[in-house]
Amino acid sequence: MEYDVVVVGGGPSGLAAAIRLKQLSAQTGQDLSVCLLEKGSEVGAHILSGAVIEPRALEELFPDWKERGAPLNTEAKKDQFLLLTETESVQLPTPPQMHNAGNYIVSLGNVCRWLAQQAEELGVEIYPGFAAAEVLYDEDGAVKGVATGDMGIGKDGEKTDAWQPGMELWAKQTVFAEGCRGSLTKTLFDRFELRRDCDVQTYGIGIKELWEVAPEQHEAGKIVHTVGWPLKNDTYGGTFLYHLENNQVVVGFVLGLDYQNPYLSPFEEFQRFKTHPAIRKTFEGGRRLSYGARALSEGGLQSLPKLTFPGGVLVGDTAGFLNMPKIKGTHTAMKSGMLAAESVFELLCCEGQEGKEAKAYQGKFEKSWLFDELHRARNIRPSFRWGLWGAMAYAALDTYLFRGKAPWTMRHKHSDHECLRPADEFSPISYPKPDGKLTFDRLSSVFISNVNHGEDQPPHLKLKNAAVPIEVNLARYAAPEQRYCPAGVYEIVGLDEAEPRLQIxxxxxxxxxxxxxxxPTQNINWTTPEGGGGPNYPNM
Structure with missing residues (x-):
């Protein structure tokens, strides 16, 4: 199937790019064909974010978004910023970056579903349930599209009765909007050396639950952020509580993946956080509706790769446009998609430019409010090398004195997997058992994420060397994959028989x-499973 543009990923950046392309086509009388692939069972199925959305980019894309019925229903009304100790909470002044006047508390999944409707009305062809599994190249080495994975391949690698071959989607330009740590984007980094001139990327894991709480505990539009307990001073992280409509509250936990202690469990720390006296009262008498987790790119401006290459561009969190001090990435992702779309459109309107590079994208980015916003925020995340107190002191200096224009840029020098230390340098952490009311185990949590993968399909989590999990990870790091995974995917079995092995x-x-x-050894490679597999998040 041939198109002018193929977009890989149905998140806010990919949808904004597709919409902007069709808007420009309509304005100029061009008839660009645009196709969008989404690996989830529907657009929004894999979308997970806080989320408080700053509507700046949305207003540029659709000035009449309110009249169109965009699902931004709960306006932010009240901000709280708390420092937690184990038993107490202290209210601190809310940092300027975290003021939310004019913003909205939303389900980003529902926002993406709405954006998909707008895209289809403009003529974008959207194919959910199809995972882009391979990048295609032309004879000159430029990207010429993607191929979707075969359907109906059994665990043994053989075709089953349900086998259907994947499709090749050829495009003059391909927009990669895969989100954080995109499986195809990783291969592009290597092939085109896109990360040669930038800092390493640093990541966080975000874990989220959606609750229906007692009416007396609900305050629509209230936003609470916390730092401190249960994390130690040397571990980057924080939490949020956002009060939506209909007595619903989302609670989330974000932890930097540059932590050192292999015994730390992000999932267990999140469950423990909810037991704090200042937090648990919100959820007592309520019920948990949904659960999910997602990595996010935290490196900021200095970790952005080269954004263009022959035949394609990178947008959204697959490149790393998140504004970490704001804890917001939707408006930045959408703006990156729009800038990329404008550059791709200009390229395709020039005769004989198929397979060429949309180099104007970088210049448009550097002249935009998006660049200015990320430039002002660039030093906040790396300042956490000094711990919580040092970072808060520096953030105040950077914000109030330099106003984000300090004459230096701090660097990210170490990849997250390099930061993990050997287990013999730490003591195991004893986490409390879940009570099934406020705190929960992994498997009951995964159940309400509505995860579904076909039982008879090859595992999409691949080991480069099958011996490493026992000979290195278990021996040196006490098998940290058992703890950093928020879904119980990795287990060490056979210890009692003195024949340990990793079960995936x-x-x-x-x-x-x-x-x-x-x-820690980069031995695990995440690849796309059969299209439509994975979580099915409602209202997340």
């Missing part, structure tokens, strides 16, 4: 990509 429960995977990032 791939059917549990919520596609967070943490294993691909944090594995």
């Amino acid at each position: 429960n791939a059917q549990n995977c919520v596609h967070c990509k943490t294993c691909d990032i944090k594995d």
Whole structure:
């Protein structure tokens, strides 16, 4: 199937890019064909974010978004910023970056579903349930599209009765909008050396639950962020509580994946956080509705790769446009998609430019408010090398004195997997058992993420060397994959028989990509499963 543009990924950046392309086509009388592939069972099925959305980019894309019925229903009304100790909470002044006047608390999945409707009305062809599994190249080495994975391949690698071959989608330009740690984007980094002139990327894991709480505990539009307990001073992270409509509250936990202690479990720390006296009262008498997890790119401006290459561009979190001090990436992702679309459109309107590089994208980015916003925020995340107190002191200096224009840029020098230290340097962490009311185990959590993978398909979590999990990870790091995975995918079995082995429960995977990032030897490779597999998040 041939198109002018193929977009890989149905998140906010990919949808914004597709919409902007069709808007420009309509304005100029051009008739560009645009196709969007989404690996989830529907657009929004794999979307997970806080989320408080800054509507700046949306207003540029659709000035009449309110009249169109965009699902931005709960306006932010109240900000709180708390420092937690084990038993107490102290309210601190809310940092300027975290003021949310004019913003909206949303389900980003529902926003993406709405964007998909707008895209289809403009003529974008959207194919959910089809995972882009391979990048295609032309004879000159330029990207010429992607191929979707075969359907109906059994665990043994052989075709089953349900086999259907994958499709090749050829395009003059391909927009990669895969989200954090994109499996195809990783191959592009290597082939085109896109990360040669930037810092390493650093990541976080975000874990989220959606609750229905007692009416007396609900305050629509209220936003609470916390730092401190249960994390130690040297571990980057924080939490959020966002009060939606209909007595619903989302609670989330974000932890930097540059942590050192292999015994630390992000999932267990999140469950423990909810037991704090200042937090648990919100959820007592309520019920948990949904659960999910997702990695996010935290490196900021200095970790952005080269954005263009022959035949394609990178947009959204697959490149790393998140504004970490704001804890917001939707408006930045959408803006990157729009800038890329404008550059691709200009390229395709020039005769004989198929397979060429949309180099104007970089210049448009550097002249935009998106660049200015990320430039002002660039030093906040790396300042956490000094711990919580040092980072808060520096953030105040950077924000109030330099106003984001300090005459230096701090660097990210170490990949997250390099930061993990040997287990014999730490003591195991004893986490409390879940009570099934406020705190929960992994498997009951995965159940309400509506994860579904076909039982008879090859595992999409692949080991480069099958011996490494026992000979290296278990021996040196006490098998940290058992703890950093928020879905119970990785288990060490056979210890009692003195024959330990790694068991991979791939059917549990919520596609967070943490294993691909944090594995200390980079032995785990996350690849796309059969299209339509994975979580099916409602209202997340």
